[in-house]
Amino acid sequence: MFNLKLKLVSVLESLKSPGGPKRKAAIWVIALLMLAVTAFVYLMGGNKYVYAHLIYIPILLAAVIFQVRGGLYAAIVAGLLLGPLMPLDRATGEMQQPANWLTRLALFILVGTMFGLAVELLQYLRQRADETAYYDALTSLPNQNRLQLVLEEAIRQYRSGPLKLVIFNLDNYIELFYTLGTKATTNLLLQVSRRMHYFVPQGTEIYQLQTNKFCILLTPASGISEEELLDKVDFAFNTEVLYVESIPVYVEISSGIAAYPAHADNAEDLLLKAGIALYAAKRMSERYSYYQAQTDWTSRGHLELLSTIPGSLARNEFVLHYQPVYDVEKCKIHSVEALVRWRHPVKGLLYPAAFLPEIENTALINYFTRWLLARVVEKLAAWEKRGIILNVAVNISAKNLRDEELVPYLAVKLQEMRVDPARLHIEVTESAVMEDLKQATKVLTKLKGLGVKIALDDFGTGFTSLASLQRLPVDIVKIDRAFIRGICHNDKDRAIVAAVVTMAAALGLEVTAEGVEAEEVLSLLKEMQCDHAQGYCLSKPLPEAELLRLLDCPEEIK
Numbered sequence: 001m002f003n004l005k006l007k008l009v010s011v012l013e014s015l016k017s018p019g020g021p022k023r024k025a026a027i028w029v030i031a032l033l034m035l036a037v038t039a040f041v042y043l044m045g046g047n048k049y050v051y052a053h054l055i056y057i058p059i060l061l062a063a064v065i066f067q068v069r070g071g072l073y074a075a076i077v078a079g080l081l082l083g084p085l086m087p088l089d090r091a092t093g094e095m096q097q098p099a100n101w102l103t104r105l106a107l108f109i110l111v112g113t114m115f116g117l118a119v120e121l122l123q124y125l126r127q128r129a130d131e132t133a134y135y136d137a138l139t140s141l142p143n144q145n146r147l148q149l150v151l152e153e154a155i156r157q158y159r160s161g162p163l164k165l166v167i168f169n170l171d172n173y174i175e176l177f178y179t180l181g182t183k184a185t186t187n188l189l190l191q192v193s194r195r196m197h198y199f200v201p202q203g204t205e206i207y208q209l210q211t212n213k214f215c216i217l218l219t220p221a222s223g224i225s226e227e228e229l230l231d232k233v234d235f236a237f238n239t240e241v242l243y244v245e246s247i248p249v250y251v252e253i254s255s256g257i258a259a260y261p262a263h264a265d266n267a268e269d270l271l272l273k274a275g276i277a278l279y280a281a282k283r284m285s286e287r288y289s290y291y292q293a294q295t296d297w298t299s300r301g302h303l304e305l306l307s308t309i310p311g312s313l314a315r316n317e318f319v320l321h322y323q324p325v326y327d328v329e330k331c332k333i334h335s336v337e338a339l340v341r342w343r344h345p346v347k348g349l350l351y352p353a354a355f356l357p358e359i360e361n362t363a364l365i366n367y368f369t370r371w372l373l374a375r376v377v378e379k380l381a382a383w384e385k386r387g388i389i390l391n392v393a394v395n396i397s398a399k400n401l402r403d404e405e406l407v408p409y410l411a412v413k414l415q416e417m418r419v420d421p422a423r424l425h426i427e428v429t430e431s432a433v434m435e436d437l438k439q440a441t442k443v444l445t446k447l448k449g450l451g452v453k454i455a456l457d458d459f460g461t462g463f464t465s466l467a468s469l470q471r472l473p474v475d476i477v478k479i480d481r482a483f484i485r486g487i488c489h490n491d492k493d494r495a496i497v498a499a500v501v502t503m504a505a506a507l508g509l510e511v512t513a514e515g516v517e518a519e520e521v522l523s524l525l526k527e528m529q530c531d532h533a534q535g536y537c538l539s540k541p542l543p544e545a546e547l548l549r550l551l552d553c554p555e556e557i558k
Helices: 002-014 021-043 050-081 098-134 144-157 173-180 182-199 226-238 267-283 300-307 309-314 356-360 364-385 406-417 430-435 437-450 466-471 491-507 519-527 544-552
Strands: 087-089 163-170 206-210 213-218 242-244 247-249 253-260 288-290 318-327 332-344 348-350 391-395 424-429 453-459 476-479 510-513
Touching: 021 050, 050 098, 098 144, 144 163, 144 206, 144 213, 144 267, 163 226, 163 267, 173 182, 173 247, 182 206, 182 213, 182 226, 182 242, 213 226, 226 253, 253 267, 267 288, 300 309, 300 356, 309 364, 318 364, 318 544, 332 364, 332 544, 356 364, 364 391, 364 406, 364 424, 391 453, 406 437, 424 430, 424 437, 430 437, 430 453, 437 453, 466 491, 476 491, 491 510
Parallel strands: 253 288, 332 391, 391 424, 424 453, 453 476, 476 510
Antiparallel strands: 163 213, 163 253, 206 213, 242 247, 318 332, 332 348
16 A cells, blocks of 8 residues: 555646646546546536536546646546536536536635645645655755665666765764754754765755764766775765854874675664774774675674673683784883683684674673783783783773773782783773763773773874863873884874873873884874883784793794
């Protein structure tokens, strides 16, 4: 029934086209129907009989298709056809009185006009309902409901593809909202939608999925690849800032891309896969990401993998590898960072990217982090008995900062194993801290109270101000690899790293450079008087046996 209604609406929409073949055909149908009714009334005996009421059929049909004007014109023609020339009773030859056929003409006009008005009103109400259901009230852009219909039609049209769905996310929208307020961010969204219209191909629509998410569907007729589209987006928003209430605003955009039929075979799945790709891009701090099945946490395989984690922990299938952190000046191991590996009985050795993001999306992350902290503390105690005094860093997530049992659990474990708390370094990313600065400061202060050291990881990628950094209970700042890898050939990256090293020294903080992959980078860090460095140039993450061998014979493994 619903599909029948859609087809009927589609036919009526096509009849609106002036001069269209279907419109001309409708006129001919109505005209022939009127002549047929007129002839039938005459043959059946004239206007005296009930058959004359059949003339309402073409009148109402004209009103449905052509609204008021159609109903009015059809009514006049019908009134004339059944008027003075049509006998009242053909058998007796009695003709109609003028008052009779004029009254009938007036009645036809009234019915045709009123029905045409009713049709126009219904079409207006349907149009308003469509605007509400299929268009965003603020930007007037088509929304996700409209996109769903367009995707289904595009898949029917391009059965072999390819179709590319690109979702754009305004990453810093929340920060801008709380900084600028509702009115200003509303103006910002309008500017973003207008600017997007300048770089999309003609005939390509922009859809607004959520407040800060926009989407573009690329078909073979678009004449542009997704790579070209992404370049245009970068150019549109990076070459010129937006101004909101005279305030220059920089918009950060990440994108997710999914393709039909490569990634999905229907509209709903294509939209879902593009959203998953967007999430992956944001999680990895990338400009864009294509959908990849191996990183899809919604797949059955990932859900099954997630369900086996508690049992795997109990069976000691998870192991720790350790990446050395070197003292830049002395070129000696200063500490290590503990990294988890999963010795899966079927899939082999799995790296954190294969399971940690999925764990972080569940309450299991708190249990997993406590297990990790317990293993590290136990390892510190075991090494101390062998005469190895070494600091070990452990990463915790944003969700761990909301775990009320984290600090008490770690306090008991440190006391139980009689480990010096200062040898344990807790690393938390800058973005995790800034999700809830007040809560993060509270928990990190408690951890600091235990005697452990706090490291701010991936520094430079979030929104930490100097004032916030001064208030945070931080001992170590770890500069993100995105800045480190460019310091030899990028003046801006080099200036940023030098400024962070100087600032940290002034605040009494240690600095660790992440992602050091070249000797010249290490030499430059030494000139800047950076405290520590880690990266593949120095050492990859090592199993415990190889780490201990490296500590005994530093020249053997590098």
